[in-house]
Amino acid sequence: MNYNILLAGFGGQGVLFAGKLLAYCALMENKEVSWLPSYGPEMRGGTCNCSVCISDEPIGSPLVTEPNVFVALNQPSFDKFIGKVKADGKAFVDSTLVESVSDRKDIDCYYVQATQLETENELPKGANIILLGKVLEATGMFSDETVRKALEKIVPASKGWLIENNLKAIGIGRAQ
Amino acid sequence: MAVVFERPKALCDVPLHYCPGCTHGIVHRLVAEVIDEMGIEGDTVGICPVGCSVMAYNYFNCDMIEAPHGRAPAVATGVKRTNPDKFVFTYQGDGDLAAIGTAETVHAATRGENIVVIFINNTIYGMTGGQMAPTTIPGQVTQTTPYGRDPQLAGYPVRVSEMLATLTGTALAQRVAVDSVPHIREAKNAIRKAFENQRDKKGFSLVEVLSTCPTNWGLTPLKALERLREEMIPYYPLGVYKDITAEEGNK
């Protein structure tokens, strides 16, 4: 297993949380893992991204500049990073918010109406996790069982209902 | 033979380096007498400034710390917060407290740090040879105001007791002088009250002491005392500017 994942979108779309969920999944399976957010003014409404490295070997640079898994939650992020995806890599795009389609033939692109599905399924702020469901399905990165364990670790007990909501969102994403 | 006057135990038996006629010695003695009377020497930590009293750590018998210029209230905060059962005092001059250390002074006061600050105001930088202090009076000649302090050029003096009295965290802000026996008695009472405030966890207590600097003023000790009375007290009126224990008593 050797994933260099870049997730990007607007601040508030749950980019960092989605990355954190992947990082905790990796932790649950005793993988080597690092999570690195962009920080600074981005967190107040601008674009925001985070790098997640998951590997069987110790992580070198935690900064992902050439992802083999790229998750784009908005148009500026798609525009900025789609050209950086490694050949044979995979890109996952919220096609409700991203109008473009990549013309790259050397990568696999998956377009999911994540924000629309979020509204249809009444899962507020769930687009990030819906898209993550597609990532997990297309890459085979982690099982739902691992995701549940990770969620139990990061969701505070007082907000336990979020675990089922997130698992539901993952399921919707997997089915796309 | 009855002993009627002796060195306070809280003062070390060493000669002080202060100039003839300087009133630091009087104020040191008053602080030491209060420490003796309250029996707190073993539980007291003093903080020295940078300035003429920089070597006060050699004069007080309690544990002593030498602070960077102006930072004594921050150092005192570090000591008091981690040792709340100890008595902590700073001893600072006007340049130290009201120029380079203004931020540390104001914020220690507004936090209500439960410490005592003894503030020596002699309207001049003594240790460096007589430069303008934040408390130098308009018209006063110093090495760096050779034509007299011109507020248009050098701004106005800071009235520290009045300023700190505006802060909620200040428990006591009192200005005293050491130019006469009645004033010295009053000064000692103020210092005593400040230490008692600390014992009673009342918060930040400042005692501003109008003092002389015969050497840098270019005056004899007696003439210096006259200047204190005639020029300083009118500009810096003596009195209690804030005393929460009196306010509590009035309720």
Place this chain on the structure above:
Amino acid sequence: MEKNLMKGNEALAEAAMRAGCKCFFGYPITPQTELAAYMAKNMQKNGGVFLQAESEIAAINMVLGAASTGVRAMTSSSSPGISLKSEGISYIAGSDLPCVIINVERGGPGLGGIQPSQADYWQATKGLGHGDFHLLVFAPASVQEMVDMVVKAFNKADEYRMPAMILADGLLGQMMEPVSFPEIAVEMPDKSSWAADGHKNKRAHHIINSLYLTPEELEKTVVDRYAKYDIIKDKETDAELYLTDDADIVVCAFGATARVVKSAVNEAREQGIKVGMFRPKTLWPFPEKEVQKACANASKVLSVEMSMGQMIDDIKLALSCAKPVEFFGRTGGVIPTPAEVLEKIKAMGGNN
């Protein structure tokens, strides 16, 4: 041992408390803010003191006060804030007080930026304040190492009665990695021979001071301190040597940059290039013997830093300029990529 994901900044704070740190004084600055926030949330619960100071200057002087009484004290900041603390750090060193200072570096000079940098290397190792003195400087390269080094920093600061610094950067401070907290045996030495915490009428008064007006007396305190530094230089250096035994090119890097370099070295090895990495874990004392060993069989040396080149001086000195030492770096908050480093290695003739 249970592992958790933690940000470097938070791990530093947790480790400090576990190491017996009883007070934290700080001032907000990016990118170290999470450290202070973590302390604010947890220090009081642990029976310690958290105080947000009015300035970096006040914060370091609060540390001076607390450390004077024998308490384990810490402050943290990022580059511009460390410059403000330098006055207090000099006094702390001159008063032989132990404490721990964290620098989560960002780009400079001036207000600079907020992205990761290593441009405070000279400041930390050569001159963090006026006068002849040193700090112990530790350079972690992972969140786990941040934990381990904070504990070590407190212990060594106490052992040698001197300030210790963790020189990290925004990348390490912000990143999350798995981390575990080993059972920490806190070695709390007896400080009763010098601490100014009230003499209880049982001993002569203690004076914490850095003022010596007689030159000969001041010289003696400095010379004595340097005798202590010699012992430290002999005993306390630490470094990682990675694939250096047969390396023709040795790449030197510390902290976060060493991770980038390791990726590049691994890539180069896959391409058959004989390259290794030297990573100092202590920046002062600089691991001179270790770098000599690492470069023993190398014909060329490269220093990679997030600056315009500062550690390179220490490498050249340690190698007595006997080997060519080249430089590659990015500055201003730009993080070098493994690809850039690999390119530089190749440009140095690393195909032979």
